[in-house]
Amino acid sequence: xxxxxxxxxxxxxxxxxxxxxxxxxxxxxxxxxxxxxxxxxxxxxxxxxxxxxxxxxxxxxxxxxxxxxxxxxxxxxxxxxxxxxxxxxxxxxxxxxxxxxxxxxxxxxxxxxxxxxxxxxxxxxxxxxxxxxxxxxxxxxxxxxxxxxxxxxxxxxxxxxxxxxxxxxxxxxxxxxxxxxxxxxxxxxxxxxxxxxxxxxxxxxxxxxxxxxxxxxxxxxxxxxxxxxxxxxxxxxxxxxxxxxxxxxxxxxxxxxxxxxxxxxxxxxxxxxxxxxxxxxxxxxxxxxxxxxxxxxxxxxxxxxxxxxxxxxxxxxxxxxxxxxxxxxxxxxxxxxxxxxxxxxxxxxxxxxxxxxxxxxxxxxxxxxxxxxxxxxxxxxxxxxxxxxxxxxxxxxxxxxxxxxxxxxxxxxxxxxxxxxxxxxxxxx
Numbered sequence: 001x002x003x004x005x006x007x008x009x010x011x012x013x014x015x016x017x018x019x020x021x022x023x024x025x026x027x028x029x030x031x032x033x034x035x036x037x038x039x040x041x042x043x044x045x046x047x048x049x050x051x052x053x054x055x056x057x058x059x060x061x062x063x064x065x066x067x068x069x070x071x072x073x074x075x076x077x078x079x080x081x082x083x084x085x086x087x088x089x090x091x092x093x094x095x096x097x098x099x100x101x102x103x104x105x106x107x108x109x110x111x112x113x114x115x116x117x118x119x120x121x122x123x124x125x126x127x128x129x130x131x132x133x134x135x136x137x138x139x140x141x142x143x144x145x146x147x148x149x150x151x152x153x154x155x156x157x158x159x160x161x162x163x164x165x166x167x168x169x170x171x172x173x174x175x176x177x178x179x180x181x182x183x184x185x186x187x188x189x190x191x192x193x194x195x196x197x198x199x200x201x202x203x204x205x206x207x208x209x210x211x212x213x214x215x216x217x218x219x220x221x222x223x224x225x226x227x228x229x230x231x232x233x234x235x236x237x238x239x240x241x242x243x244x245x246x247x248x249x250x251x252x253x254x255x256x257x258x259x260x261x262x263x264x265x266x267x268x269x270x271x272x273x274x275x276x277x278x279x280x281x282x283x284x285x286x287x288x289x290x291x292x293x294x295x296x297x298x299x300x301x302x303x304x305x306x307x308x309x310x311x312x313x314x315x316x317x318x319x320x321x322x323x324x325x326x327x328x329x330x331x332x333x334x335x336x337x338x339x340x341x342x343x344x345x346x347x348x349x350x351x352x353x354x355x356x357x358x359x360x361x362x363x364x365x366x367x368x369x370x371x372x373x374x375x376x377x378x379x380x381x382x383x384x385x386x387x388x389x390x391x392x393x394x395x396x397x398x399x400x401x402x403x404x405x406x407x408x409x410x411x412x413x414x415x416x417x418x419x420x421x422x423x424x425x426x427x428x429x
Contacts, residue, residue, distance in 0.1 A: 004133055009125040009186035016179035017118065017141055020080060023172035024111060025149020026156070027087060028052070030165045031104060033157055035097050051101050055108030056361040060116075061214070064354020067116040072124070073184040075117035080173040080180075083110040087173070091166050116353040119337065125183055133278050135337045144271055214355065216345065222410050223343055223352065225403040227359055230336065233294055234360045236391045238367015240301055243380045243387075244325075247304055251381060252311045252318065262322045269326020276327075277334035286335040286342075287407045293331045294395045300325055301388025308381050339411055 004010045032048050067075060086107045093099040119138075126134035156165045218224050248254050248262065280289055303321055311318060336356070344352035374383045398404050 004126055004130055004137060007126070009183050010134065012179045012183035012186065013121070013125045014137065014141060016076070016176045016183060017138065018145060019172040019179065020076075020114065020176040021142060021145045022149050022152075023083065023087075023169045023176070024107075025145055026153045026165060026172070027090070027107065027169045028104070029149065029153035030157065030162060030169075031090070031100055033153075034094055034162065035100060038095070038097060047101050048104055050365075051105040052108040052111075053361050053365050055105050056112045056115075057358055057365060059109055059112050060354045060358030060361065061351070062354075063113040064116045064351035064357075066113060067120050067354070068351050072117040072121040073180050076114055076121070076180050077177050079110045079114040079117075080177045083107055084170050084173045086110065087166055087169050091163060094162060112357075115357060116351075119341070119353045123341065124187055131338065131341050135334055135341070137274075142274075144267075214351070216351075220343065220345075221403065222407045223340070225407055226336075226339055226343075227356070229290070229294075229398055230356070231359050231363045232394055233297075233391060234363030235367045235370075236301075236387050237297070238364035238369075239371035239374070239387050240297075240367075240384060241364065242368050242371030243374070243384045246380045247384065248318075251308060254315070254318070258315060262319065265319055266322045266326035266329075269323040269328075270330040271326075272323075273327035273330025274334070277331055280331070281334065281338065285408055286338050286411045287404065290332070290335040290339070291395050291399055291404075293328050293335070295392055296324075296328050297332070298388040298390075298392035298395065300328060301391070302385050304381050304384050304388075339407075343410065 005014065028048070035048060086103055090100065090103050093103065122134045122138065123131055153165065156168070248259060254262065284292070300321065307318055307321060337353075340352055340356055371383075374380075
């Protein structure tokens with residue numbers, strides 16, 4: 001897997017991803033701290049997270065369309081520039097919570113457009129035959145920065161001024177731009193020429209191209225079925241995101257120190273999951289790995305009931321539980337992205353990834369809302385256990401469906417590059 005880092009094009013792309021994601025993580029942590037310090041209303045803090053998520057839901061599909069029609073490296077560069085501008089405006093509005101939340105929303109739009117361009121650019125820098133390994137490295141990098149970013153932000157908040165933090169944020173985006181430019185310049189001329197010949201910008205209207213992308217996903221049964229699997233799961237995952245915190249702090253009553261440690265342990269699990277993912281994919285079909293991880297996630301949700309009986313005498317099982325949650329969460333992303341990139345025709349990859357991103361985020365938002373309401377009126381332990389059992393039953397039913405057998409068959413025999421390239425005219429016919 002690490003052999004990809006010896007490829008100059010992929011190495012520079014990887015470094016760009018580190019700095020871009022680091023900028024997001026540091027800025028979001030700093031903004032939450034600023035707003036939390038100046039307001040006693042927890043709703044204001046939750047609006048920061050909501051502002052980031054809703055931008056993906058509103059603009060995700062359009063972002064995928066842009067990724068399919070224009071050079072992906074330029075999209076990433078423009079979005080980094082856009083986030084530099086937004087961060088600069090943030091510096092002058094640190095005492096205005098409402099304006100800050102709006103600026104977080106704008107920054108989220110930049111990230112929304114960056115993501116499908118980044119994901120669909122992976123085959124360009126890694127090669128079609130190394131997509132799975134590249135996704136694994138990308139995911140482990142994301143998980144690592146997810147842990148390190150807030151830690152760096154916390155250290156900076158105690159040792160420097162808030163202004164300096166956002167200056168570092170701007171510098172991280174500038175470095176991302178530099179490495180993206182280098183990465184694109186290192187892609188071989190032959191590779192670039194072939195891609196340009198096979199993926200040509202059409203004269204279609206944006207609306208027609210967007211609708212054709214949605215129709216294409218709908219007309220490919222395995223892709224549409226994959227979305228049917230993922231949306232309910234993301235909904236349940238959104239519920240667990242809410243009840244998880246409630247259970248740890250209100251039911252298990254862990255200390256602030258233990259809560260921070262559990263968050264770090266979960267992040268460590270995410271890194272482990274990203275590392276072992278490619279090895280599991282060599283042994284298991286991607287669709288089977290996806291179902292297994294969904295079932296494992298449901299089992300982990302159900303584990304809150306026995307953990308509730310023993311947490312007062314021993315916290316070790318809760319630490320192990322959090323570690324496995326991180327592993328399973330990370331493992332989920334690898335087969336999902338692998339299946340989407342391998343099944344989706346190249347001219348529609350950006351739109352395919354953005355549809356996945358939009359529906360996943362929408363499912364999480366709906367789950368967060370329901371989870372928040374349920375945590376008020378129902379026992380979080382009982383509600384989480386029922387939700388976990390529901391997703392297990394759903395996954396088992398999926399395994400016996402005809403569509404899953406088709407997905408399993410297709411993902412067992414990946415298509416060669418040429419057979420995966422179709423023109424938009426073919427799919428719209």
